[in-house]
Amino acid sequence: xxxxxxxxxxxxxxxxxxxxxxxxxxxxxxxxxxxxxxxxxxxxxxxxxxxxxxxxxxxxxxxxxxxxxxxxxxxxxxxxxxxxxxxxxxxxxxxxxxxxxxxxxxxxxxxxxxxxxxxxxxxxxxxxxxxxxxxxxxxxxxxxxxxxxxxxxxxxxxxxxxxxxxxxxxxxxxxxxxxxxxxxxxxxxxxxxxxxxxxxxxxxxxxxxxxxxxxxxxxxxxxxxxxxxxxxxxxxxxxxxxxxxxxxxxxxxxxxxxxxxxxxxxxxxxxxxxxxxxxxxx
Numbered sequence: 001x002x003x004x005x006x007x008x009x010x011x012x013x014x015x016x017x018x019x020x021x022x023x024x025x026x027x028x029x030x031x032x033x034x035x036x037x038x039x040x041x042x043x044x045x046x047x048x049x050x051x052x053x054x055x056x057x058x059x060x061x062x063x064x065x066x067x068x069x070x071x072x073x074x075x076x077x078x079x080x081x082x083x084x085x086x087x088x089x090x091x092x093x094x095x096x097x098x099x100x101x102x103x104x105x106x107x108x109x110x111x112x113x114x115x116x117x118x119x120x121x122x123x124x125x126x127x128x129x130x131x132x133x134x135x136x137x138x139x140x141x142x143x144x145x146x147x148x149x150x151x152x153x154x155x156x157x158x159x160x161x162x163x164x165x166x167x168x169x170x171x172x173x174x175x176x177x178x179x180x181x182x183x184x185x186x187x188x189x190x191x192x193x194x195x196x197x198x199x200x201x202x203x204x205x206x207x208x209x210x211x212x213x214x215x216x217x218x219x220x221x222x223x224x225x226x227x228x229x230x231x232x233x234x235x236x237x238x239x240x241x242x243x244x245x246x247x248x249x250x251x252x253x254x255x256x257x258x259x260x261x262x263x264x265x266x267x268x269x270x271x272x273x274x275x276x277x278x279x280x281x282x
Contacts, residue, residue: 001028001030004031004110005035005111005112005113006033007113007114010036012149016150019079021144026084028084031087031088035099036068037096097134100134101138104140112138143276155179155183157186157242158179159188159237159240160245162190162248165201167208172279175276176278184217187216187217187219188219188242190245221239244275245273
């Protein structure tokens, strides 16, 4: 991973996501592209959106964005102190998702990193709305969502959650295998099942997954499906004590079921588990 795009709204959570990424990739030579976007709908410093003077307001937002992202760059350089890392800033007017999609292609981005709560997110929302929008629209690049303000700990146990309904080859798993290799983490495949016996497709997918993970320390865990999908997360996080978890973003998948439900973060365990969203097969 050579190019990392870090979206920021200048919240503490966004800086935490940036700091986490620098520590995760501490041994790697890479460039971090710090991105902030703004538009007519951006609320500046807790102020209400003005009815008149939009051009003047946008100029103010542009100035604030440039100043704050420059400050973030200086801060992370001091906090990081890693000669292997380079930091560049991007401040643009426009829609966050559109600009990220553009920059992923333009800069050959290998990983997007975001906080899952921002300046306008309430404290009890499990996924930040912007994070979900990016995950739903950027399908060619993995996304690492960092929750809350957490201390960095090298991941030693990573859970990969799947219902085995879709095949998962080496290419899909490459970001997960890369991240696990950085700290020699074990991968715990968590199969969320509705029936005790795998059907033909699921069994074929299980074998393909086992083959893709053959060079990596891994194990399979079976978790019964629940009507409330949030309980699935509850069970495996509590049981496995994982440091990170990953899922593939496929249509009609467990991921979509999770993100469309009103999942409320009412358990403290959720506050320190990074979430790696893998792009689907092309």
